[in-house]
Amino acid sequence: xxxxxxxxxxxxxxxxxxxxxxxxxxxxxxxxxxxxxxxxxxxxxxxxxxxxxxxxxxxxxxxxxxxxxxxxxxxxxxxxxxxxxxxxxxxxxxxxxxxxxxxxxxxxxxxxxxxxxxxxxxxxxxxxxxxxxxxxxxxxxxxxxxxxxxxxxxxxxxxxxxxxxxxxxxxxxxxxxxxxxxxxxxxxxxxxxxxxxxxxxxxxxxxxxxxxxxxxxxxxxxxxxxxxxxxxxxxxxxxxxxxxxxxxxxxxxxxxxxxxxxxxx
Amino acid sequence: xxxxxxxxxxxxxxxxxxxxxxxxxxxxxxxxxxxxxxxxxxxxxxxxxxxxxxxxxxxxxxxxxxxxxxxxxxxxxxxxxxxxxxxxxxxxxxxxxxxxxxxxxxxxxxxxxxxxxxxxxxxxxxxxxxxxxxxxxxxxxxxxxxxxxxxxxxxxxxxxxxxxxxxxxxxxxxxxxxxxxxxxxxxxxxxxxxxxxxxxxxxxxxxxxxxxxxxxxxxxxxxxxxxxxxxxxxxxxxxxxxxxxxxxxxxxxxxxxxxxxxxxxxxxxxxxxxxxxxxxxxxxxxxxxxxxxxxxxxxxxxxxxxxxxxxxxxxxxxxxxxxxxxxxxxxxxxxxxxxxxxxxxxxxxx
Numbered sequence: 001x002x003x004x005x006x007x008x009x010x011x012x013x014x015x016x017x018x019x020x021x022x023x024x025x026x027x028x029x030x031x032x033x034x035x036x037x038x039x040x041x042x043x044x045x046x047x048x049x050x051x052x053x054x055x056x057x058x059x060x061x062x063x064x065x066x067x068x069x070x071x072x073x074x075x076x077x078x079x080x081x082x083x084x085x086x087x088x089x090x091x092x093x094x095x096x097x098x099x100x101x102x103x104x105x106x107x108x109x110x111x112x113x114x115x116x117x118x119x120x121x122x123x124x125x126x127x128x129x130x131x132x133x134x135x136x137x138x139x140x141x142x143x144x145x146x147x148x149x150x151x152x153x154x155x156x157x158x159x160x161x162x163x164x165x166x167x168x169x170x171x172x173x174x175x176x177x178x179x180x181x182x183x184x185x186x187x188x189x190x191x192x193x194x195x196x197x198x199x200x201x202x203x204x205x206x207x208x209x210x211x212x213x214x215x216x217x218x219x220x221x222x223x224x225x226x227x228x229x230x231x232x233x234x235x236x237x238x239x240x241x242x243x244x245x246x247x248x249x250x251x252x253x254x255x256x257x258x259x260x261x262x263x264x265x
Numbered sequence: 266x267x268x269x270x271x272x273x274x275x276x277x278x279x280x281x282x283x284x285x286x287x288x289x290x291x292x293x294x295x296x297x298x299x300x301x302x303x304x305x306x307x308x309x310x311x312x313x314x315x316x317x318x319x320x321x322x323x324x325x326x327x328x329x330x331x332x333x334x335x336x337x338x339x340x341x342x343x344x345x346x347x348x349x350x351x352x353x354x355x356x357x358x359x360x361x362x363x364x365x366x367x368x369x370x371x372x373x374x375x376x377x378x379x380x381x382x383x384x385x386x387x388x389x390x391x392x393x394x395x396x397x398x399x400x401x402x403x404x405x406x407x408x409x410x411x412x413x414x415x416x417x418x419x420x421x422x423x424x425x426x427x428x429x430x431x432x433x434x435x436x437x438x439x440x441x442x443x444x445x446x447x448x449x450x451x452x453x454x455x456x457x458x459x460x461x462x463x464x465x466x467x468x469x470x471x472x473x474x475x476x477x478x479x480x481x482x483x484x485x486x487x488x489x490x491x492x493x494x495x496x497x498x499x500x501x502x503x504x505x506x507x508x509x510x511x512x513x514x515x516x517x518x519x520x521x522x523x524x525x526x527x528x529x530x531x532x533x534x535x536x537x538x539x540x541x542x543x544x545x546x547x548x549x550x551x552x553x554x555x556x557x558x559x560x561x562x563x564x565x566x567x568x569x570x571x572x573x574x575x576x577x578x579x580x581x582x583x584x585x586x587x588x589x590x591x592x593x594x595x596x597x598x599x600x601x602x603x604x605x606x607x608x609x610x611x612x613x614x615x
Contacts, residue, residue: 034504054306211321222301224303226557228302
């Protein structure tokens with residue numbers, strides 16, 4: 001029995017190492033004195049100091065966070081409305097519309113970027129935060145739409161029918177029955193969209209303007225001159241922040257379940 | 266509870282949209298468009314401090330992206346662009362650049378004439394060079410028995426399996442062309458094929474072919490000799506000053522980056538001021554030490570620190586024996602690709 005149990009452990013170890021050693025290296029090398037990533041030349045906080053002096057970099061980070069938040073939430077509203085509303089629409093070309101709605105994630109990003117560039121300059125929308133938000137929202141919508149649609153299929157129609165039977169109007173049904181049931185799908189869609197928006201380079205570089213820069217663009221366009229460990233420092237801080245948020249949300253989650261349990265007993 | 270959550274979300278949405286739109290507008294602006302990391306932070310800050318002009322630094326990833334954005338904006342939006350030579354040729358031919366007003370650039374005379382009058386701007390009307398890259402040979406003297414003087418020495422059998430090269434087919438094929446005494450940009454297909462044959466003889470010496478971080482392999486001792494880009498040479502030399510840098514005797518091929526002002530730039534005055542500012546010898550020296558590309562400012566050569574000198578400035582006896590790698594006809598390009606594929610296969614790389 002013992003022999004058999006060893007294999008899963010080894011497997012898990014390899015997978016975990018593959019996934020997390022690179023992250024660990026990024027963190028370690030953010031404290032490296034040298035500019036070259038292959039040589040360890042001593043502990044230093046100089047890249048963190050550089051990072052905090054670089055106002056443009058911090059501005060780009062803020063831009064990226066704002067952009068990801070705004071576009072994932074806008075996409076959540078539009079995508080949810082579409083998923084909930086679509087079954088009620090009686091339209092000749094409905095299946096075509098449904099098919100087209102997932103197109104933004106099927107088309108290669110580079111083409112989408114070019115198309116946005118041409119389109120925005122055609123309608124003379126000034127390039128900047130607005131164009132970025134529109135573009136990001138449009139490629140985030142399909143994620144939410146598909147997740148919510150899948151979730152809706154799994155919900156028993158009788159809940160809504162029972163509510164209507166007891167006198168609830170459409171709005172009440174949506175607000176009190178449907179929305180709470182699909183909320184997990186919306187939440188995971190928003191998280192997915194947030195991540196997609198936060199690391200998008202290809203589309204952003206086409207639709208960004210003179211004044212706005214996002215973090216991924218700044219990092220990616222450093223390839224010409226060489227990426228400095230400043231990026232490692234920034235990644236480490238972002239990693240720490242993410243970890244903190246996850247820990248806090250688990251902690252809060254546990255607290256609420258506990259209090260609910262206590263109330264029930 | 267639910268309602269408050271939603272109210273907070275909506276508020277946040279509006280607040281963040283506003284934050285995104287509200288921008289510094291009152292001060293004079295300079296919209297700089299180039300790769301990230303082209304200037305040290307101090308230089309940008311000093312410029313703003315001296316002139317009061319706020320720099321909006323935005324980035325593109327590839328030259329081609331820059332061209333697409335410039336065409337979509339019809340030469341508006343951006344005040345100053347720094348890009349590679351070959352794309353500037355296209356930019357100028359499509360009328361997307363404006364002629365420089367040299368009366369506003371008092372330091373124009375500081376430019377090293379070797380980098381002027383190039384194919385993309387033969388009369389120096391549109392551009393001011395900012396940094397040049399050259400593919401140089403760098404080697405670890407302790408591990409190599411021979412004295413490397415030029416490309417031809419790389420074929421030496423004693424270098425078996427110790428050589429790392431960049432993955433740019435025009436540069437590497439060009440190396441073989443140069444050894445044969447031909448031009449980088451020859452259109453003669455047979456000559457290119459002959460270079461291909463010559464290149465196959467080099468295959469046993471090749472250990473690594475790759476573009477990024479080749480300097481790391483040289484530093485770690487994985488390879489002893491490398492043919493690589495200037496910025497990589499800089500990083501390698503800073504980490505290990507004992508490495509030897511060679512100007513191949515066969516002649517060298519430069520790539521030049523240059524400034525130009527788009528045809529309908531909103532703030533051309535600010536752009537001229539910035540060009541003039543970075544042409545000052547002391548500012549230039551600071552920029553090139555940071556950037557790690559060849560110094561294109563003659564007046565700054567003397568100010569570059571000694572530890573950087575032998576790989577950021579041209580040697581004293583340099584006679585201008587150089588040739589730029591330019592686009593060739595589709596036929597020639599096809600043979601180049603063929604030759605390169607065959608060579609990589611011979612090196613055991615796909």
